[in-house]
Amino acid sequence: MRAAVMGSPIAHSLSPYLHRAAYQAMRLDGWSYEAFECDEARLPGLLAELAPVRGQAPGGDDDRAWAGLSLTMPLKRAVLPLLDTVSEPAVEVGGANTVVFRDGLRHGYNTDVYGIEQALAEAGVPAPRSAAVLGGGATAASALAALRDLGLFSATLLVRDPSRAGETAEVAERLGMALAVETFDELEALTRVDLVVSTLPGGAADAFADRLAQAPALFDVIYSPWPTSAAAAVLAAGGTVVGGFEMLLHQAVRQVELMTGRTDVPVEAMRAAGEAEILRRSASRTG
Numbered sequence: 001m002r003a004a005v006m007g008s009p010i011a012h013s014l015s016p017y018l019h020r021a022a023y024q025a026m027r028l029d030g031w032s033y034e035a036f037e038c039d040e041a042r043l044p045g046l047l048a049e050l051a052p053v054r055g056q057a058p059g060g061d062d063d064r065a066w067a068g069l070s071l072t073m074p075l076k077r078a079v080l081p082l083l084d085t086v087s088e089p090a091v092e093v094g095g096a097n098t099v100v101f102r103d104g105l106r107h108g109y110n111t112d113v114y115g116i117e118q119a120l121a122e123a124g125v126p127a128p129r130s131a132a133v134l135g136g137g138a139t140a141a142s143a144l145a146a147l148r149d150l151g152l153f154s155a156t157l158l159v160r161d162p163s164r165a166g167e168t169a170e171v172a173e174r175l176g177m178a179l180a181v182e183t184f185d186e187l188e189a190l191t192r193v194d195l196v197v198s199t200l201p202g203g204a205a206d207a208f209a210d211r212l213a214q215a216p217a218l219f220d221v222i223y224s225p226w227p228t229s230a231a232a233a234v235l236a237a238g239g240t241v242v243g244g245f246e247m248l249l250h251q252a253v254r255q256v257e258l259m260t261g262r263t264d265v266p267v268e269a270m271r272a273a274g275e276a277e278i279l280r281r282s283a284s285r286t287g
Helices: 015-025 043-050 088-093 112-122 138-149 166-175 206-212 229-236 244-260 267-286
Strands: 002-007 032-037 066-071 098-102 105-109 131-134 154-159 178-183 195-198 217-220 240-243
Touching (some): 015 267, 066 244, 088 112, 105 244, 112 217, 112 244, 138 154, 138 166
Parallel strands (some): 002 032, 154 178
Antiparallel strands (some): 098 105
């Protein structure tokens, strides 16, 4: 069986290391996991090429068949019209990061929400009474869903341009959440919430490190280089920090479950493989 991660850019992805470690520990000798550079324009054609034979299910012996795909940006929203079924969490957040080929159909799932929830739980972060989310993309939408699942029905969204937060505001409405949208010029929200979730790209949240340091907890989706300046500021102030690797790990665990149909997924083997690759990359940059 074959699986892959697709997106653009994709060379940096840790997903191959996580999934391959799982296959090895689970003794899935016939399984492989690749990485494909793919943008929104190429997605329909590539999905058509990978479409499985009707009746072929994950776990079969045909190593030419495709079990599923992991999707990263910019494909999570673009894939929705190309799917036969979409799970409720993926519908709510307006994005699927996982496609499972089963019975000749394309089934879409969102495991990012699960990854965020598990990462927060693993770090011992209590259910917040208030939260702010930095950024307005697909990961921000998943963060809102995770906050809703933790019992929070209002949040503040901080974005550079409020006019580009429309899709995320629609997600909040579907989730039944009250959402206050503010700009990066209005950072007071960062000083009065229990949890800040930064979904900004690498280095983008560093400019707000002084304000972020006042938050009791920060979840930063960046995993390399780590810690970010923002994370270091929160740690120095005695706060709790959750890194993006934990989210990536747990969303991948759920993907392996969905693609293989098994629940005995080796979390620690996947964790070790991902951490080893992060260390290797860090050494390569500094060596």
